[in-house]
Structure formats: structure tokens, C-alpha cells
Amino acid sequence: MKYDVVVVGGGPAGSVTARFAAEAGAKVLIVDRRPEIGIPVLCGEGISQRIDGWGMLEGTDWIASKMDGAKIFSPDDTLVTLSKEMAGNETGYVVYRDRFDKELARQAGKAGAKLLLRTEAVGLKKKGGKITGVEVRQDNDSFFIDADIVVAADGVESQIGKWAGIKTTLKPNDLETCFQYTLSNVDYESDYCEFYLGEKRAPGGYIWSFPKGNGMFNVGIGILASLSTPGLPKKLIDQFIQKHPTYKNGTPIRVLSGAVPVAKPIETVADNLLLVGDSARHSDPITGGGLTTSLEGGKIAGEIIGQAVEKQQFNIEILQPYETGWKKTFGQKLLRNYLVKEIMLDFDDKTLNMLADSLKNYKFEEFSTLSLVKALVLKHPTLLMKLKPLMKLSEKKGK
């Protein structure tokens, strides 16, 4: 079996890469170890409505609900509301990730990509040090799939990058360890996602609630692994739900654990190899969101692969435009948000409460950096010192 490209992993990044590579004329195979695309769901299921303009998904059955803004609760429950009118704020969807992933895989197939389920990559095939495909296991068989390019779309636990010599191991302070309930029968209507902060609630992370409509909510927690102890995410989200006036009466219909990279960007290309999605650490270090970056990155990867196949050249120089492309599209933002994450880890609950108190009546509609700083500092002058590193960062960005 010889393909131009073999994509390991049929999640969003893998399917979108496969689709755009196939549309550019490449012969593409996706392998996925699971028996069903999109299952199990390992995701909070929130995504920006920016995807509307990208034309990657047809239909609407993958949309659970629309979100009009965010409510952020500080450690002492001071509420800051970010409505959709807020400049720069994005509205979002809550999606059914299983349907979302299936639709993206369907689009890949429609573009001509083949898909093998229950087929697990167990190693890279190499010839004279050069990657020439992957070794896979399917039921009791092992065999090789030859390909000029291997795409690692194998998620947070990615092995493929490691097999190719790329350092993808995450430090515990670059990973959020997560647990989430999907609750039904919640007697509460909301168009807002909610975020709850606090070092006791969620050390180095936050608790989220995404409304899925019909009384359903994804209520989950992420904790920075370096600040966690065995089972802490589950323990803290259980406590939170038990104390919450409405969530406590919900009926859990799904639980999941998760792991989200909140890391600095890494190398994502080598000779005959690309990394996409979570395996490329393409998730936002502040929010942990990784769907839009996976889709955007996958599209760039697919297009660059198409060019490489046309030229019949597959070395790192030919594939480098993928890395240049995603860095230009969202890499700078990921790096900046990584630095912001590092600074915010030093904010104690008192600082977060002061921030929220300064912002609770702030009109985000008239947002400007100067008015924001004024609002923050007039009420709580001591915030100036705390925010200095952040302001330095934004100055640097301006230059």
C-alpha cells in the first residue's frame, strides 16, 4: 500500500489536514485506532463562531447551542460579564464533538481521503534514517503503510513526534489535567459560558460551564498538573457541583477526563513529517481551547502537503512553510498567551478579586487599553505593580 500521505489520527486536525491535502490532489490515508470517529469525546466542546466563515463543516447537527458571551466569577464570586458587544469578544458554539469530528472526517472522505478504523500506528517505517511510512496494527495483523509524508495527528499523548526525534514531552506546568461532567435536567437557562477562578477552586486553571441547551451543561475543571495531586480534578469538580444551587440537581449523563497542553509552540516539521493539532501543542495556553487552531493549522498543513506532492519533494525545507504559516496565523498569539499564563500564575486570589472588582462595571463596549488600565488602577492602585509584567508584554508586542 503506497500513499502520498498517511495521517495518524482522525480527530479535527487530522481530518482537516487530510481533506485539504486530498483536495490539492494528494493520495491520502487516515488511520485511527478507535472503532468510531469522535468517540470518546475528550473536550469541553466550546468553539468560536469564527468557524462560520471557514466552510469546513456542512449542516448544523453538530451544533448544540450558541453562546453570547462569558461570565467570569472571581474567587470571591465577583462577576465580570463579557457580552458579545464587547470589542474583540467572540461569540461561540457549544458543539457535539462526536458529530463535529464525524462531519470533518466525512468531508475528508468526500475530498478523496481513505479512512481505516481500528488501525493503530505502532512505529515509523524508516529507510536509511528517512521516514517512509508507518507500521500499523489492525486486529491481529501488523503491516506497513508506505507514504512520502506522515502526519502526526495523534493527540496530546502523541508518540509519532517522539519516534521522529522531536521533543514533545510536556512539563507538568505545561499541561492542564481535566475532568468534566455533562449534566442534564439542570433547571437553568443561559446563553453564557461561565468561568470560575480561584486557587482553591482550580489551582492554575479554572472551572467552566458550557450550556448545551435543553437543560444540559458541560461542567468541568482544569488544573495545572504541577499543582495537582492524584484525583484532584475530580474531587474539586465534585465539590463545586455539590455546592452549586442548580448544577447539584442535575443528572450526569457523561463523564470524561482530559489533558490539555498549555505549552510553548514546538517544532512541527521534519523531513517527511508534520505535527498538527494537540500533538503540535496547538492549543491556547490561557483558555486551553484548541479546536480553531487545529482547524486552521490542519488547513495550512494540507495545502503545504499538496504543494510538496506536486513537487515530489518532502524534506523539511519544502514542509517548513507549514510552520511559518501557522506561526503567522496563530503562533504569535499562542506564544503571547503562554507568557500571559506564566504571569497570571503569580496572581493570588486577592489580586484576582481586585481585578474583578475593578472590571465588574467596566463598559467593555468602549474598550481601549488606556481606559482599561485606568479602570483597573483607579480603584485598586496596588494592581499597577501586579499588572506591570502584562503591560510590558503588550508594549513589546506593539513594537
Add this chain to the structure above:
Amino acid sequence: MVNPKAYVNKEICLSCGGCVSVCPQNAIQLKNMIAFVNASKCNSCKICVNTCPVAAISLKEV
């Protein structure tokens, strides 16, 4: 006396892959949607134990 090694309770593991991503020895892989520790590679650092969101991993004498 052998160092205790990471051990995954298969009944508890929900297959999120967090332990795999942080293991500095690359001693853990997901097999059949369950984390599996290669004890000969494990250096008993406990990073996976603390990372597991559902407390499915502990150190055990092997």
C-alpha cells in the same frame, strides 16, 4: 529492593492520555484505550501519579 513503579488501575483509567504526555521516560502508552506502564522504563518520578485526574495511578512494588 526495587523502586516501586507506576501502576495503572484499569478500572479507574478514563484514557485521557495526560500521563503519557508528561512521562519524562516515555514509559507510558495507551493500549486498548487504557494507560499501560512499561515498568522497565519507569523511573518512579510520580509525575504521572500527580497528573492523573481520577487517581488511577499509584506506585507499586513490582
